[in-house]
Amino acid sequence: MSTIDIIGLDGYENAYPRELSGGMRQRVGFARALAVEPEILCMDEPFSALDVLTAENLRSELLRLWQAGDVPTTAVLIVTHGIEEAVSLADRVVILGGDPGHVRTTLPINLPHPRNRKSALFQQITDLVYTILSEKDYEVSPDDIAVLNQGMYATFQPAPASDSFQQAASLSQRKPKSSRSEPFEAFETARPTNLDISEEWAPNQDSPLRYPQLPAVRIGSVTGLLSFIAEDDVDLYVLGQRLQLDVDDLYPLIEAANILGLIELNEGDARISAKGQRFVGASIDERKHMIRIAALSAPEARLVAQIYRLLSQAAKQELPEDLIFDTILLKHFSPLKARKQLDIAIEWGRYAELFGYEAPTGTLFLDRGDEPAE
Structure with missing residues (x-):
């Protein structure tokens, strides 16, 4: 288990190979090699x-x-x-x-x-x-x-x-700056069980607000994106050319990084934020912690926070995926899009070690190994 933690596979212990991206499969290869020391x-x-x-x-x-x-x-x-x-x-x-x-x-x-x-x-x-x-x-x-x-x-x-x-800069050389005034830093020392997310975001047909969609990207790809965004503004068109990505592939990555507070956008340009700079120099566990905080507080990541809240309130801290479909997703999305949104939320939740998923039974469960600190 220590190797799994070191290599950044916490949260994916119950995932089947077909559920893992190429990067995660390569991590598994690293973990297998390192397990024999x-x-x-x-x-x-x-x-x-x-x-x-x-x-x-x-x-x-x-x-x-x-x-x-x-x-x-x-x-x-x-x-x-x-x-x-x-x-x-x-x-x-x-x-x-x-x-x-x-x-x-x-x-x-x-x-x-x-x-x-x-x-x-x-x-x-x-x-x-x-x-x-x-x-x-x-x-x-x-x-x-x-x-x-x-x-x-x-x-x-x-x-x-x-x-x-x-x-790769070590944390001893680059200490994260404290910024308690930033919105999601308030979650650092308290598990956000006092937020009734299910009530706050209850469906309201009269509300002009649309239920936010999670961008269809993995957190690992967002992490790689930060390597190509400097502190100075970088034009998104130039960035797409450099990465050989068209707008349909680049935009979800930019959107996800922005949702998580890792970059700032301004009239077609992007720059890494102060939080993004701390993220770049952080360890794997600290990166997961930052994503966990952001996913629970960003309005655009509402689905992740709702699932986490429902699991926290469940007696056994586990729920069938059908309940998520019936109570949340199918009220806002088509069945196909609802499936995709749940898959994305599971990927984000696993990376942040908020909740896991058992594919054979379709069960979501609270991550009990590394919960947010009380």
Whole structure:
């Protein structure tokens, strides 16, 4: 169970493989490998089959776990064809040749973490690796060695939030700022059972307010999105081009990040919020805690809060999904859309460790392992 917690799989213990995204399935692979406490962890293209946002999220979390000493492994070996991935993660890059297979050269990467992909030194090292790979007869020169050695004396330069490995900064270096005036911070020390959500949001045919829909995205993808949004404004059209996402795929991610208070929007531009900056530098458990607070307080995440409240009030703290359909969803959505909304709410609830779901019986249950603090 400790491995499940470390790797961020809390809340998914009862999920079937078909219910897991590609990123979650990869986490399961990591957990299985770490469960035997290997001295050396070997991974072959561990992120290549994932979408860009999920891959960024997992890379940053793996690096954070390694730097924090949360895993017993003493060395990690990754096989990759991604040059930037290698330079971003590795302390040493071993470049192989073929016919027959052999080691061409080994390059020490002495850049401090978190590494800024936009820094001149990072770009120089990336270009060097590319040159060695593309020119079979290339030999590392004294000038190349001088470039590599510059990293030993490089001072830490804060990477912009668009750099994926800003997420790997340890909490000892980046303390979250307290902001008790922010709306959902009030939930930090109290379990919100005093809110009668079912009454507050009772269906009212005369009300002009429409029941909010949860955007159809996984929290892991939202986490990856933050790696590409800087503190300064970034144009959403440019962001979509960079991620190779059309508006139908990008907008739900932006909407979810905004609902959770992780980004701010202004006339077609987005920037990471103060809360988002704290989220980027947080541990897995702290990220889950922040999502838990936001999901229970954001009006647009009303469905998650209602389900949590109903489960809290139930005698056995579990309910059949049919009750959620009949009392909430089918009053506002078609059967097909209601099913999709419940699936999204289950995904968010699992990530935040608010409630779980048993697919064979269609039962939702309160997460009893890590409830919000009293």
